[in-house]
Amino acid sequence: MPLQKMRRTMGSRRKKTRQFSIANKTKLIRGGADYFDLLRRMISGASHTIHFQTYIFDADETGRAIADALKEAAARKVCVFLLVDGYASQSLPKDFLQELEDAGIHFRFFQPFFKSREFYFGRRLHHKVVAIDNSCALVGGVNVSNKYNDINGKPAWLDFAVHVEGPAAQELFSICLRTWKGIAPLPGNFRPVSPPPAYDPSFGHSAVRISRNDWLRHRNQVSKTYGEIFTTSSNEITILCSYFIPGAKMKKYIERAVKRGVKVRVIMAGMSDVKLSKNAERFMYDWLLRNNVDIYEYTRNILHGKLAICDKEWLTVGSYNINDLSAYGSIELNLDIRDKMLAKRASGMIDEIIKADCEHITREQVEKARSPLRQFVLWLSYQLVRLMFRLVTFDHK
Numbered sequence: 515m516p517l518q519k520m521r522r523t524m525g526s527r528r529k530k531t532r533q534f535s536i537a538n539k540t541k542l543i544r545g546g547a548d549y550f551d552l553l554r555r556m557i558s559g560a561s562h563t564i565h566f567q568t569y570i571f572d573a574d575e576t577g578r579a580i581a582d583a584l585k586e587a588a589a590r591k592v593c594v595f596l597l598v599d600g601y602a603s604q605s606l607p608k609d610f611l612q613e614l615e616d617a618g619i620h621f622r623f624f625q626p627f628f629k630s631r632e633f634y635f636g637r638r639l640h641h642k643v644v645a646i647d648n649s650c651a652l653v654g655g656v657n658v659s660n661k662y663n664d665i666n667g668k669p670a671w672l673d674f675a676v677h678v679e680g681p682a683a684q685e686l687f688s689i690c691l692r693t694w695k696g697i698a699p700l701p702g703n704f705r706p707v708s709p710p711p712a713y714d715p716s717f718g719h720s721a722v723r724i725s726r727n728d729w730l731r732h733r734n735q736v737s738k739t740y741g742e743i744f745t746t747s748s749n750e751i752t753i754l755c756s757y758f759i760p761g762a763k764m765k766k767y768i769e770r771a772v773k774r775g776v777k778v779r780v781i782m783a784g785m786s787d788v789k790l791s792k793n794a795e796r797f798m799y800d801w802l803l804r805n806n807v808d809i810y811e812y813t814r815n816i817l818h819g820k821l822a823i824c825d826k827e828w829l830t831v832g833s834y835n836i837n838d839l840s841a842y843g844s845i846e847l848n849l850d851i852r853d854k855m856l857a858k859r860a861s862g863m864i865d866e867i868i869k870a871d872c873e874h875i876t877r878e879q880v881e882k883a884r885s886p887l888r889q890f891v892l893w894l895s896y897q898l899v900r901l902m903f904r905l906v907t908f909d910h911k
Contacts, residue, residue: 538683549662556646568597576659596619654676727845794895832849
């Protein structure tokens, strides 16, 4: 191969390689009051720009408290950009939106190709990212709603996020800025925030990689991260996931990992906000148990988190569910973090959740609950969910 052509080829490959940035500080945050307290502190500390992008933003007590914090930031002359999904957040009242605009907040709906109150067609903005002043960010699965908060005597849905400072936060800030510019122009008086000085390698000990899925941009990075977890693990994989309905490719990954002797455990919802989805999950229990996957159902409340831990050495946390809707129909964003201390801490948190709030699902329990009618309902639910995924997703194989 001529040298010049080889250099072009190598350069092209380098562009496609996803790199970990070093010198990041990371902290795993459980959803609920701790998450929203941290979020308000981050907003209160902002001095230049806030990018807030989420799937669901409700106008309940939690949503109004966060909206008030954003209004206060705008009053301090902080430039606030709020982008929410046009399908999931379509019920926001007009007077609520007007209050945001009157306060100087730049607000937009992310619109799919087509939507109604019960259905959408096209991409959905499913990632949950808050990036502030090009210096810190919050990424996870937590939406802005009372359901995700400890409020009115009710525990929050189980969810997780990661707070990050360092080079990864700078990259997240740039991603949010590009996403906004793809939806709406920047205000005429907007001035870019000055980048902070280069981080010293001793600033933090987490290596972080940002993974994204977006079928329109031909990105399937989070799916590849899960493939990497299943193909490189040597001891154990822990998955906590709502709406766990793996497609054919992911099922092959699971089968191969188990055959290599990897212990795989999956923590799923015991109760779900989408009953059809839960029935579809339960249809898969036979297959999971046949493949020696340990199944746990979280019973304290609804499980909404999305994370995976590989060999207690690294983990991925974000908005991605293991199903074809996240793989082929949504804009998703996860942080892949190589940090043994954080991975062990996360694994310990999951162990405590399993011990206190989960039921271990055994073959005996599944057989005891089996009946022809129940199996038909579960099978039909699975087929309907798979059909819906095919109708609203793209590049599906």
